Amino acid sequence: MALTWRLTAVTLLGRNVRDQKCRFFSVSCFRCGNVVPFKLSDIGEGIRDVTIKEWFVKPGDRVSQFDNICEVQSDKASVTITSRYDGLIKALHYKVDDVALIGAPLLEIEVDDDNGNEQVETITDDRQPQLTAKSGDEQGVKDKEEKLVAEKCDLEKAVATPAVRRIAMENNINLRDVVSTGKGGRVLKEDILAHLDKISVSSTRERVEGKPTGETVIPVKGYSKHMWRTMTQSLSIPHFVYSDECNINRLMDCRNEVKDTVKEQGVSLSLMPFFIKAASRALEKLPQLNAWLDEENRALRVQTSHNIGIAMDTPDGLIVPNVKDVQNLNIVEIARELNRLQELGRRSSIPPGDLSNTTFSLSNIGVVGGTYTKPMILSPQIVIGAFGKAQKLPRFDDKGNVIAANTIFISWAADHRVVDGVTMAKYSNLWKHYVENPVFLLIGA
Numbered sequence: 001m002a003l004t005w006r007l008t009a010v011t012l013l014g015r016n017v018r019d020q021k022c023r024f025f026s027v028s029c030f031r032c033g034n035v036v037p038f039k040l041s042d043i044g045e046g047i048r049d050v051t052i053k054e055w056f057v058k059p060g061d062r063v064s065q066f067d068n069i070c071e072v073q074s075d076k077a078s079v080t081i082t083s084r085y086d087g088l089i090k091a092l093h094y095k096v097d098d099v100a101l102i103g104a105p106l107l108e109i110e111v112d113d114d115n116g117n118e119q120v121e122t123i124t125d126d127r128q129p130q131l132t133a134k135s136g137d138e139q140g141v142k143d144k145e146e147k148l149v150a151e152k153c154d155l156e157k158a159v160a161t162p163a164v165r166r167i168a169m170e171n172n173i174n175l176r177d178v179v180s181t182g183k184g185g186r187v188l189k190e191d192i193l194a195h196l197d198k199i200s201v202s203s204t205r206e207r208v209e210g211k212p213t214g215e216t217v218i219p220v221k222g223y224s225k226h227m228w229r230t231m232t233q234s235l236s237i238p239h240f241v242y243s244d245e246c247n248i249n250r251l252m253d254c255r256n257e258v259k260d261t262v263k264e265q266g267v268s269l270s271l272m273p274f275f276i277k278a279a280s281r282a283l284e285k286l287p288q289l290n291a292w293l294d295e296e297n298r299a300l301r302v303q304t305s306h307n308i309g310i311a312m313d314t315p316d317g318l319i320v321p322n323v324k325d326v327q328n329l330n331i332v333e334i335a336r337e338l339n340r341l342q343e344l345g346r347r348s349s350i351p352p353g354d355l356s357n358t359t360f361s362l363s364n365i366g367v368v369g370g371t372y373t374k375p376m377i378l379s380p381q382i383v384i385g386a387f388g389k390a391q392k393l394p395r396f397d398d399k400g401n402v403i404a405a406n407t408i409f410i411s412w413a414a415d416h417r418v419v420d421g422v423t424m425a426k427y428s429n430l431w432k433h434y435v436e437n438p439v440f441l442l443i444g445a
Helices: 002-012 138-153 162-170 189-210 223-234 249-263 272-285 331-346 421-436 439-443
Strands: 022-029 035-039 049-055 068-073 078-082 087-092 099-101 105-111 118-125 239-247 291-294 299-302 308-310 312-314 317-319 360-364 383-387 391-396 402-415
Touching: 068 105, 162 189, 223 317, 239 421, 249 272, 249 402, 249 421, 249 439, 272 308, 272 331, 272 360, 272 421, 272 439, 312 331, 383 421, 402 421, 421 439
Parallel strands: 308 360, 360 383
Antiparallel strands: 022 118, 035 105, 049 068, 049 099, 068 078, 087 105, 239 402, 291 299, 312 317, 383 402, 391 402
């Protein structure tokens, strides 16, 4: 057993396998009732950690492959994690609202016999290591071998599996600072977790001792982390803002006339679907605004699909899902899709597919009572629009009479590197035309 470990350690720590006449081969072993860690796999887009939103299992539950395990939320989207095994849940490593690292175990599961054979890569030697020793004594050979391992592999460096090294790297931990409990000085997963707990307790104590009385520390996580990054990036864009007001009397009449009929179809119809469709119709006339900026090549990548993003308030912060292919949808279809996204937003459960490939964005601050705003562009998009609450204000009609007009104010922010003021004004006038004359939205003219 000792010899086997030494040979394996030599290989894992970088010993030249060819010089030692070792070879790789695979052996199979059944996991009969083995308890194994269920690790949080990489979910893409550079995500390093997630927040546990909901567990669908508890210790003692039996699960099959593809059963839902839990729902996690990154700074970009919510993802449902499913089981890779058939087996029995033994322990959960996190509570709801805890932050889990990519690559760290989510839970322990006792896998069934029928999960299939797992391939385990092992190193063996066709014969005993060819070591030169003056003494034929077995202990002398052992000592020589261990000395060779130390010299060749530099055992001052921490010994750890790739998975453990990855956790350390993601948390900026020097493995040599971690107290190891594994055989031969190997740093185990449990050692890393214990070290992280120690750092967390120390950091918390420092904050508590140094903060003023009554201060509450609120960590930035979930959707707010994504907002932090995108808004920081947005500040590098040279914005300009163009504003106007719209009379929405006809639009409100049109919406009020059909909303009850649409409600019978299970669709809640607000003014927003009309605004979204108007944005798409205007983009048909000025398609260069439905584009992503390629800064590296100083070019615009004009997009065919009108994937209109809608800034949405959720319990976990601001998020911008999009209604895809608006150019192909009618008002009711847009309303139905918007209802779906709003329901997911209320649960903070918007999946990645609803957040990807946004080409143009709108924000309605009127839902919380605002009148004017300066929206921030979401890179790589080049335009965003924002409108405030509808207000009944005195205005003059065509004959000079004072009338009551339902009015909203719209502000467009554009990337001045690629959009000029005249183009933005033309777009705003087109959008305003469709909003003030909704019949043209309905007949496709």
